[in-house]
Amino acid sequence: MTLTLDVQAACSDPAPEESELRRWLDCALGEAGHARDAEISLRLTDEAEMAALNHRYRQRDGATNVLSFPADLPPGLELPLLGDIVICAPVVLREAREQGKPADSHWAHMTVHGCLHLLGYDHIEMADAEIMESLETRILAALGLPCPYTFSLEKERFAS
Template identity: 45%
Template sequence: MEPLVDCVIEDDRWAAFGLEPLAESAARAALLHLGVVPEAFQIALLGCDDARIAVLNADFRGKPKPTNVLSWPAWDLSPETPGAAPERPDPAPGGEIDGLGDIAIAWETCEREAAEQGKPLSDHVTHLIVHGTLHLLGYDHETEADAALMEGHEVAILATLGLSDPY
């Protein structure tokens, strides 16, 4: 069976941390919670540092500074109405695996945020992988209604993994 998450590790701290199994578990929990078959999709995940994510953030969002996580969905599944659920991705015909999109996560920002929030790095990274996966599935937090829906799913997904409400 193919892994759901295909990790590309640019910063060795992510490999030592164990990003691959953590990301697999978090992304799988997110898809299962939303009724999406994990075996039908794959997510590309880049484990990088702040310098790399700052370049990506500048290139794709016009914000030349580090951030914790970025995502690039393969499809626009976002709803027309704020607070409405996005469309679900359809599995490819013939059982082929479809790319759901790409996520990048930055070591220094994640480490700093976890310390500031007084939580284990693994809990914070799990939350960010769930968050990024929801973005790939069309969820967003641009309006209060969208944020409430997305955060509600995050809390529920993290609870299935034994983690407390990050908000």
């Protein structure tokens, strides 16, 4: 499997190197069983652009951490295009600080999360959320990173 990645940096906030983004996406695709070539566009943006996208496509106010836009290819068209991921750098950095997580761990989680949405995973229904969260945890473990759903809880427990 070969990943073609187009990274667009549309903000001035600190963000991971393209090599790290690629490593996280490669791992996510592999652990999710995606054996075909893949093309992903990844845009790193500011809060104003993310808020506009969130309002336009989800009818929700404010910036969110990550949005995914799976490719909508006609049936029978076999292209490796998976879609677009948009990550809001200031939101990811703020969430990492608020949750007591290393920024790189949270960046990896948001990148993996966006990739899984491109592959059709979702978390609207509880059963689907459990499947997606389990896969995210497995992918992050393969990358040597902690479970994103227990890290801040463990930190709080040890601080008490």
